[in-house]
Amino acid sequence: MGKYVLGVDLGTSAVKVSALDHSGQIVAQESFDYDLIQKQPGYNEQNPEDWVSGTTVAIVRLILTDHLAAEEIEGLSFSGQMHGLVLLDENKKVLRPSILWNDTRSTPQREEIEAKLGDEFVDITRNQPLEGFTLTKLLWVKENEPDIWAKAKYFVLPKDYVRYRMTGNLAMDYSDATGTVLLDVAKGEWSKKICDTFDIPMSMCPPLIKSVDFAGTVTPAYAEFSGLTTATKVFGGAADNAAGAVGAGILHPNMVLSSIGTSGVVLKYEDNADVNYHGVLQFEDHAIPDKYYSMGVTLAAGYSLSWFKKTFAPAEDFTDFVASAAKSTVGANGLLYTPYIVGERAPYADANIRGSFTGVDGTHQRYDFVRAVLEGIVFSFRDLFDIYEENGGDFDTVVSIGGGAKSPLWLQIQADIFNRKVVSLKNEQGPGMGAAMIAATGLGWFDSLQDCAQTFVHFGKAYEPNPENVKKYEKMHAIYKQVYKQTKAISEQLLDYRKEEL
Ligand SMILES: Nc1ncnc2c1ncn2[C@@H]1O[C@H](COP(=O)(O)OP(=O)(O)O)[C@@H](O)[C@H]1O
Ligand SMILES: O=C(CO)[C@@H](O)[C@H](O)COP(=O)(O)O
Known part of the structure; x- marks a missing residue:
């Protein structure tokens, strides 16, 4: 049995590769940054080759700089930035930047999908056809780059491409496949209805695998490139x-994630695909076979x-700045903030809405504003919790992660x-930890991801709700909920006065 697994976290700004041992301890970690290509406002692309070379440099450093013996790396797996379209030709060569x-x-492609399939689309995919998701990107290429489309034989997502380069096998795992919005979620198969409606050959959709499935061993070519051995096993x-x-x-089922990073995510474990949030929340396959999660993004x-x-x-200092909010009160002395400063995704999919401070008073101090910002972000998460409550969601524990x-x-x-x-978590490592846990479970170190979590995941301090504060916040949240509707038209009118986005 090898000593280590690698978790490859293929993010948008960098790839981070962590090596973990059987007890879930991180023994070494290396990362490599890459750039975004932004040719015009709203365009964000990356070269798949940069992901491959960045991942490889990080692995080479683990072996050469951190002295991890390659033969002791038994397996590896991935966490991948979602939705990015990688188009491949018949020889599986990349046709254009992702x-x-x-x-x-x-x-325009989002509107076309909505017009053609409407609610049926949401019933099949459990998601709206948003610009962020893969299908609208596929249709954009089809309509705007017909020469490239004519050569396109397969599409995959970012981490699938890196896995393909390591193993020579093309595949996509279910958890990422739901984010393409081409998957029939309840049936667990590519949707013929969607492919037929938009004239996408089913043969373009890669074989589906589970997250913990064995996807191949490292090829001799990639072993030479990275320093890994051909015995290292790669999982979905x-x-x-x-x-x-x-x-x-x-x-x-009793657990919800609250992640305050640059963006925010409220994510709930879902035992089955029976619940339908009608696309207001994203609904995706989990990494646990036949389980799901839903999420809303602030x-x-x-x-x-x-x-x-x-x-x-x-x-x-950031910590002092945040701590100054303790000088204010619950409800920030009557100051309310809505965090829509770059538009919103959930519960309002609205690119034009903008943020607000409401109730500004001559007595307010800066610490009231800090408090209002902290509270406003959590009120926006509470909006998502309300959707769960409306749908009968039952959970008692919220795990908080991210800088917040x-x-x-x-x-x-x-x-x-x-x-x-x-x-909170004792040793928060983000998605790279999950990727390593997938490899450890795929290798059979543990019977299931839940089993692995007992060794790898450690919860820290618990914060219990204070009943008096709960009552005050209930009332304040009811006021907060009115602000979106009341500022929507005003935000639209102010559009013409905004600086051009970069
Ligand atoms: N000391 C702190 N206390 C509370 N929040 C913090 C602190 N430091 C950073 N943050 C918040 O955490 C956010 C970054 O979180 P992080 O999980 O690192 O983001 P990401 O990986 O998405 O860029 C920052 O935008 C900031 O608001
Ligand atoms: O679009 C989504 C989820 O729907 C994002 O969560 C991306 O998957 C983010 O990637 P990173 O910022 O973590 O690189």
């Missing part, structure tokens, strides 16, 4: 949010706070606004 999840050029891997959920132990979560600090307190989980005050605000116990 169009990423944050590329918004495909609004998962979409970054699924892998993040695995790494945070969101593997049981586009500017931690970003709201970083923006506010950069603009109004650039020289201050560094603040005890913010963790308590979450507990009070969610009216749920909130726990």
